Amino acid sequence: MKPVLLIDFGSTYTKVTAADGESGELYATAQSFTTVKEDISLGLENALGELKSLSGISAFDECYACSSAAGGLRMVASGLVPSLTAEAARRAALGAGAKVIKTFAYEMTEEDIGEIDAIAPDIVLLSGGTDGGNSACCIHNANILASAKANFPVVLACNRNASAKCKAILEASGREVIPCENVMPSFGQLNIEPTQNAIRDLFLKRIISAKGLSKAQALVDDIIMPTPAAVLEALTLLSEMTGELMAVDLGGATTDVYSITDGLPTRAGTVLRGLPEPYAKRTVEGDIGMRYSARGIPENAGMDRLIKISGESEDGIQKWIERIHENPETLAATESERNMDFALASLAIETGLVRHAGTVETVYTPMGVAYQQIGKDLTRVNKLILTGGALIKLERAQEMALLAMKTDAYPSSLIPRDASVILDKHYILSAAGLLKRNHPEAAKVLLGKEFT
């Protein structure tokens, strides 16, 4: 027996999991409100107290934590062409578990610097140009970034021929610069791992203490990664065991969507266009969520569909959305409120899936019909995992995901259409991702028991 404590410092809840580092057995889970403003260890003590009484374990051999508290890892990404290096940079940051507040393309302006100063990001990612390609843009942007007032380190993943110059410019302004390989070394080639490693190192080195989490760090062996990165690790491990899969993490403020698959075309005669997709891909919808961001759901999916799915009146839905936006801790208490939450969740999942998945377009050529695919084809993914505080608390979670997949509103979208839906009922995804670091076999057992 080797009890391991796994902690997830969320923006709202601190979630703790007790699992065995050898057998992978899940002992217990517990949660308490995060207390990052006062002293983060208070919330942790509360959760730990509950966990210890539930599991009967009083001492742990090891302890690891991930965090999305205090705003998570906030980043600004930049590149040259919006659909190329700027998009590659954004994907690299998202895959490293960051919250990408803004993505800039082409040459930045003085006004943009004002905006970056206002954002005060934890890290800025500067890219642009393939190796040997355009170097004017990233050098210009390095000069612009050097004039920023906010104190942020810069991860430099641009054209390698311009990298040294950009580094010199930024360092002359007293900024920490971490040069790494280009996010797009040659046209259409995505190389985001070196950047993600650099982001992760920075997260450990400076972001944790900057966010007042160092007190928590003293309590645990290590805060090893941002929470979304831990979730992505767990999903990747699970897919090694059971094949390609997707996951939706529906939170109060954002909806995260993950896919672990190459997403290559499944139909013959399809031409693949656009930037290559990462095998393990994460997207974040900042305007879609079950509480703070509930307003984004009718804005995107349409009020008429909310009315239809919930069976409630427009007036009632409006009032409910306003209420949960103002008081995010509100739980659905009546039958009608539960119906509205059901419709909101279903449409949030649908919108998240549609934005994450690729599309296929039929092209009529003089030589006959051809298909053009942009993004990932996820139609054959047969496993969809649902997680997130909002989803786990809701009833009929399976049903709302099935409804989202059966939508006829987006005929050209390549979302999964017939996946089996599995609920992360003990909320162990991030814990399993943490456990994987030093105990991959135990993490496999833990995931296997929960999701197969």
Added chain:
Amino acid sequence: MPNRTMVLGVIGADVHAVGNQILNFAFTQAGFNVVNLGVMVSQEEFIEAAIESGAQAIVVSSLYGHGELDCRGLRDKCDEAGLKGILLYVGGNIVVGKQPFEEVEKRFKAMGFNKVFGPGTPPEVTIKALIEDYEILEKAEKAE
């Protein structure tokens, strides 16, 4: 040898892939750094690839007869995207039916293409023209 980068592709809804592969091979062998976009390439994709890769030339193929429609406005969009003075080449069966090549060439040059090649042009001809044009660009760059 200086860095000579070009963007290559078959424009529009054209799916003729064989000639594209031959050109990719021939141009690469001749020492060019070829960014090959393959078939069914839109004007925007040519331009975006040229911006990122810092290409000095865009080489457009069209085999299915609709090239004239597909190529219209490419020069204007290049100018708009900051690719001022980029070399634009076009070749293949670029118009409908059998028309006198001189007229076709004139129309495409009026659209802003530097060089226009008719059907059956061997790659060596295009390579020779490319080298000449690159040398002019490089001299101009040095003079600056």
